[in-house]
Amino acid sequence: GFAKIDHHRALRRGVPEVIFCQGKTPEQVARITRRMLEKGVNIMGTRADLKVYEEVRKIAPDAEYYKDARIFAVKREKIVQNKGTIAVVSAGTSDIPVAEEAAVTAELLGNKVERLYDVGVAGIHRLFMNMEVLKRAQVIIVVAGMEGALASVVAGLVDKPVIAVPTSVGYGANFSGLSALLTMLNSCAGGLTVVNIDNGFGAGFAAHQINRLGGQADGCALS
Amino acid sequence: GFAKIDHHRALRRGVPEVIFCQGKTPEQVARITRRMLEKGVNIMGTRADLKVYEEVRKIAPDAEYYKDARIFAVKREKIVQNKGTIAVVSAGTSDIPVAEEAAVTAELLGNKVERLYDVGVAGIHRLFMNMEVLKRAQVIIVVAGMEGALASVVAGLVDKPVIAVPTSVGYGANFSGLSALLTMLNSCAGGLTVVNIDNGFGAGFAAHQINRLGGQADGCALS
Amino acid sequence: GFAKIDHHRALRRGVPEVIFCQGKTPEQVARITRRMLEKGVNIMGTRADLKVYEEVRKIAPDAEYYKDARIFAVKREKIVQNKGTIAVVSAGTSDIPVAEEAAVTAELLGNKVERLYDVGVAGIHRLFMNMEVLKRAQVIIVVAGMEGALASVVAGLVDKPVIAVPTSVGYGANFSGLSALLTMLNSCAGGLTVVNIDNGFGAGFAAHQINRLGGQADGCALS
Amino acid sequence: GFAKIDHHRALRRGVPEVIFCQGKTPEQVARITRRMLEKGVNIMGTRADLKVYEEVRKIAPDAEYYKDARIFAVKREKIVQNKGTIAVVSAGTSDIPVAEEAAVTAELLGNKVERLYDVGVAGIHRLFMNMEVLKRAQVIIVVAGMEGALASVVAGLVDKPVIAVPTSVGYGANFSGLSALLTMLNSCAGGLTVVNIDNGFGAGFAAHQINRLGGQADGCALS
Amino acid sequence: GFAKIDHHRALRRGVPEVIFCQGKTPEQVARITRRMLEKGVNIMGTRADLKVYEEVRKIAPDAEYYKDARIFAVKREKIVQNKGTIAVVSAGTSDIPVAEEAAVTAELLGNKVERLYDVGVAGIHRLFMNMEVLKRAQVIIVVAGMEGALASVVAGLVDKPVIAVPTSVGYGANFSGLSALLTMLNSCAGGLTVVNIDNGFGAGFAAHQINRLGGQADGCALS
Amino acid sequence: GFAKIDHHRALRRGVPEVIFCQGKTPEQVARITRRMLEKGVNIMGTRADLKVYEEVRKIAPDAEYYKDARIFAVKREKIVQNKGTIAVVSAGTSDIPVAEEAAVTAELLGNKVERLYDVGVAGIHRLFMNMEVLKRAQVIIVVAGMEGALASVVAGLVDKPVIAVPTSVGYGANFSGLSALLTMLNSCAGGLTVVNIDNGFGAGFAAHQINRLGGQADGCALS
Amino acid sequence: GFAKIDHHRALRRGVPEVIFCQGKTPEQVARITRRMLEKGVNIMGTRADLKVYEEVRKIAPDAEYYKDARIFAVKREKIVQNKGTIAVVSAGTSDIPVAEEAAVTAELLGNKVERLYDVGVAGIHRLFMNMEVLKRAQVIIVVAGMEGALASVVAGLVDKPVIAVPTSVGYGANFSGLSALLTMLNSCAGGLTVVNIDNGFGAGFAAHQINRLGGQADGCALS
Amino acid sequence: GFAKIDHHRALRRGVPEVIFCQGKTPEQVARITRRMLEKGVNIMGTRADLKVYEEVRKIAPDAEYYKDARIFAVKREKIVQNKGTIAVVSAGTSDIPVAEEAAVTAELLGNKVERLYDVGVAGIHRLFMNMEVLKRAQVIIVVAGMEGALASVVAGLVDKPVIAVPTSVGYGANFSGLSALLTMLNSCAGGLTVVNIDNGFGAGFAAHQINRLGGQADGCALS
């Protein structure tokens, strides 16, 4: 026996059910997917490798796979779109998988996303050349490993909610992301909040909940 | 010589300048206050004990002191009020100073705040009796020490941005707040973001930035 | 040369000898098993993969294998049954192997076990729908990874001995189970005691020793 | 405002309400005590120094003070007595305050307690001379700092529930109790469960819940 | 008996002998000072509070005290001056004591020092307004607590040796400077090296050794 | 999409662009290399295994591979040579890859390098027999794992900038280099600065920036 | 180039040169071995797997392999034998490789060794049945993982030098041997000293140096 | 009630009973002392401040106080003297209290002690000038804080048992002695064993047990 499925969907309005695939066999994921699909909901699976996706496609041939984000999605319901934009800013090439997990999560939850990658602190001028992306956004997600200083810099430049995602990218005294995590938690730049190391999903989800407060694309009020 | 003062106030519209008083002498704080007051701005000082307040009152007789929050404030400008409400939920009696730091910060930044204290996980029924406070809020701050499980429970009940503040309350394997911090970072309840241990100010500030997305009390648009 | 076998069996009345198979070769486990069987006792092996089981079956064709629990057992003696029931509650799908290690251990030691799986804090309503399982039990084992808050919640609802098992399920600031371990140690809910990360066996064993105090199924007194 | 009081007392049958005094002013503790006393219940306060006790005595002149245990108690209701005995075993002289916190807690909850102090591992023969105390007990609490090895030794000698309390006694690589905590969590002696560093109260409370399973002194059944 | 004195002074050419006063009594410091003065050398004492200074002044009435830096100095020999300048950049008001320890150390070793304080990452524009200080310097010392990101930002802007000094300023997940230390060690900005938490002296000393490579003010060659 | 390339090369005068290959596929590295080569600059890739090198050679047949250093280089521009020498001292055989990363980095940046390997603290006489290498150098890099004491010893013998590189070589309480890192940070020998565990590149880069202060081989001044 | 060989052999009188093979290729080990053999000394290699041994045998056909200890040895000189005996006591089956590393090291250095394995704390009576082994020994090595309490128990029973070796055996809050290491360092049993986690070699070497003080088998005095 | 006294003195032949005074009141120490004196044994108290000593002198007017070592002693029996010498080597002035704890402990247990203080690694030449002290000793105790490298250096120079005592002297990344502890545990110099941070007593005690193996001053054999 395994994962019971949450039937309390009243509040969700198209928000996909989420399966955390890490530590589950492709068969387990497929079985959970099948049971969920019977209710006609949207589904997304995070930390899904290709094998998981292939097993899921046997059950749902319309499943899509976001390779960089390691996410699969099955879309069966329309999802309400939020008005504001979420910016996803990332520091280095190796942080991209986590940044994509955040970006694709936010998109699947009904948000416009603008990506600004490879703007690490060592090359801070690249950030300044793209300030308009930060200005356009309602919420900003900053993804950075190693010393994670990018989050402080961004939050120091803008006056908006910034969600920081430390990544495990780095080596040595990085201690698998601890370094970036502590940097972000200790930031003296106001308005910064933090999620778990490598938790792109959590950042995308929280950014969506914040972005929703700014209203929906079609103007429908938030109850 | 010490703390230079930020004159870039275009974006701030009444938002107070903030002085972090911990590790500063009452005289240092008073001197910073005087220089800031010359510009006619609002001021708040966090981690301020009574001695700091008394020194500040010599410079600004209209300074107010929020004892539980360890905050002083000098109000010289009108501050724009946000429409939505911020709920501050806290677990135990000893968490109140941090909860008050969050609540008073949010109020001074122009937000309505509802407090729901002493609803720790061990007495979870008390949380359920007050669900309407959670429902009314746009953003929720959860303040908890020891095991910090309250944040997960709250985030599991609502579909809104939840900011978790671990406190250093506890002893032994609490390791001065590490326990609550890790609990909150590892929460599997979606939409939870975390600030530093005991950082009530940071949570109040971030909650304000989020709440502002829901519009201002007087209906003025957000540029 | 390796593991000497404990011949002091006076107190044990059917309680199986236990082999911790992790870090031993299938051949080592089989050899220990053979020597134990010469004394006609019950045997159980924990952390046993299929290869271990297959090697053991050559020595004891009646050996049984509990796949999810990673336990094999050879039953040669009758084991005294305790009167009370042990509930094993677990948070997520990935915690099931540890939960099963606890549950099967308790069963092999002569206890009735009721399982209540996938009732993690994020979906707390599922726990409330099954309160009668908690009420029926004499002792409760709670198995949870990530933030481990479930243990606090359960211990806050009941007035019985609760044994918490943190699991290494999670990632990032989970630090291989440290997060859940600290959460559980710092719980402010009374009556909670804790075993090592992933130590389902220890929890099952301790729960058995506690359950035994409530008397045996056949009414025989405890000397 | 502070600590709300739990009025759900149906299940408690004389079990005292508990106040954790650490981090509260004597005045706060006295005020909580007064409100509780209005309901006619028993009260105990842990981590209470003499100043707290003196303030409480103004409200409740019949309050008693257990100096070594740092506990005060106000007894207004009769408490049901359990049949079995709880043994409290401690390693060194400096561990006595924590051992007394456990012992007095258990007594106030209605249990007979036998104390066996200063039987640290370095002088293991002293433990062996007092084996009958261990034999008489239903549940054993072991309190030890420094390396905490005593818990393993005791659990290896008996076939009963053993609750280990690591203390912060020691210095250097003791890391304020971490050493003893890890020792106890890693014990290979079956039936050992662990509470937080210095948490004598938690151990006494859990031991009471276990001891209760063996029946009440007056023979009344447990619903 | 205590600290023997190093008589090997051939290489030193005016470089003061250094006494680390922390953990020594004023009397011990004064006695060490007296013995050193007999050799006619320069002396500096770090981590020296006023009491230490007063005791030293009894022995050396010409001793000077740098209050912010917590350093006393007795100058008896001429010290060779280096040609280049050392910049000391610091993030917040509370980092000033460590910054001054670095700056005064460098000055006493024969270097010109330019100070640029309170240019923390949250107010990054203040750093940009003072870029010419960075440009003028041969070596840069960056002193920062909390998240310590300033060091990365500075090293990303210049192409010179940057020595980072993490400070213990902060609270919570700062873990007494660990956060800033890890940030700095993990910086991806080239040319950054790090000294111990709060080690202003070490940074000043290393910066001096580096600055010396650029030649002496009077043009004398370096053997 | 991935790594943008820095076109700001005014300051660099032949300094190679650097690619950190760890965590990138050979194809990603090759693509970055191709784009960089279009600008006619020098390139070096660190943490590059043979597969990376082979892929790069398809794009740049003149690429060279430094096997022990795990570095590849493509030289298209002349690089200015510094006058002084950098000594790279290492403790044990297993530290050589990190020492070579430092040495080859320094060479590719235009420095003469002298290697002194296998002079660990346990065999300290071997260091003394080679003192002239230390004397000839302007800057010294010390690479050591396990207890890392070599850095202190070297810095105690010389009066020059010493950059310490802790390595992850060792086991047990070495905690993947933490031991050596802490040793080096706590050294009481003046003039020692530290880089991240295993960060040979960072040490070579910083040593180059320092060595440059001593002037260029062809006598050209440093602007 | 790699490991230089120590030619200072005056003091050694047959003591083998030691090669730490972990992290070296079989070819590197063989090359070091060949160079050493030219001087006619004894050699031992620790952490040597079968591949290393096979490569060494090509150079030294008389090389012997101690499989459990993961040690190879080439004996070319006579080694002086110490008079006293070293006891190696170990807790569990999985600790045997480390215990054997200690035992074989001591034997190769010229000591009689008595092994007493599988006498863990959970089965403490087995230790008592073999007290004569402890009594016969001059020095005792105790090897234990998990909670490591055995070292304290042994040191509490005897009045002799006891060297404790924590092993990385265990899981969860064992943190790869940290638990046993801290236990042993905090032991309140006098005369206990500790080596690194899994460092059987270091324990065997130190025990040899101690045992030598008791005199040599042939009666030759120790200069 | 408190500390029971060990009457098993058969093996001890003059070895004093030891009281660990830290965390005990002067009255508690005095009471333990009185009970011990009734048996006519020698007594020593470690971590004893002046107040403890004064209280003890009321009971034993012949008690002596070793101020630097924080030890008091009452000598009533003759103690057997060992033949060999123990050297106590220490790094810095602030390490002296721990070094003295080791030295005085060893003296009170019947050993000749030679002290060699302030020979830290930064001034390594001072160690070399005193090599004859190391040569004369049978056992060497090395006491060092900060980076603790002295222990490795000493053990690399001699071929004798070396006991390393890390001290908590230092600051920042010293983490209260952790740095020195890890350095010493990871030393690659053979024959080094380690005791707890600041545990001078333990080192003195272990050194005595080792030194005893070399025979007694009066030639009496060791049974």
Ligand SMILES: Nc1ncnc2c1ncn2[C@@H]1O[C@H](COP(=O)(O)O)[C@@H](O)[C@H]1O
């Ligand atoms: N990448 C992720 N990181 C953290 N939490 C996740 C992630 N993906 C999904 N989740 C959470 O895990 C829950 C599903 O867990 P499960 O029942 O094990 O599939 C979802 O409700 C999400 O809240």
Ligand SMILES: Nc1ncnc2c1ncn2[C@@H]1O[C@H](COP(=O)(O)O)[C@@H](O)[C@H]1O
């Ligand atoms: N309680 C607090 N915790 C964390 N950060 C704070 C707190 N109070 C103020 N701050 C931040 O500290 C800055 C002021 O620091 P300072 O210049 O040292 O007074 C403010 O701009 C805030 O961003």
Ligand SMILES: Nc1ncnc2c1ncn2[C@@H]1O[C@H](COP(=O)(O)O)[C@@H](O)[C@H]1O
């Ligand atoms: N081995 C290394 N360790 C640390 N940082 C490095 C290393 N190699 C290159 N870098 C830095 O990483 C940057 C390139 O990172 P990337 O854009 O991911 O290739 C370079 O500018 C260097 O500053």
Ligand SMILES: Nc1ncnc2c1ncn2[C@@H]1O[C@H](COP(=O)(O)O)[C@@H](O)[C@H]1O
């Ligand atoms: N400074 C010390 N550090 C560690 N252990 C000590 C110290 N002094 C005494 N001891 C040990 O503590 C025991 C006495 O503890 P106690 O019964 O609490 O006085 C002695 O038998 C010694 O083994």
Ligand SMILES: [Mg+2]
């Ligand atoms: Mg901001």
Ligand SMILES: [Mg+2]
């Ligand atoms: Mg939620």
Ligand SMILES: [Mg+2]
């Ligand atoms: Mg409960």
Ligand SMILES: [Mg+2]
């Ligand atoms: Mg037992």
Ligand SMILES: [Mg+2]
């Ligand atoms: Mg730079």
Ligand SMILES: [Mg+2]
């Ligand atoms: Mg030097």
Ligand SMILES: [Mg+2]
């Ligand atoms: Mg002993």
Ligand SMILES: [Mg+2]
């Ligand atoms: Mg040696």
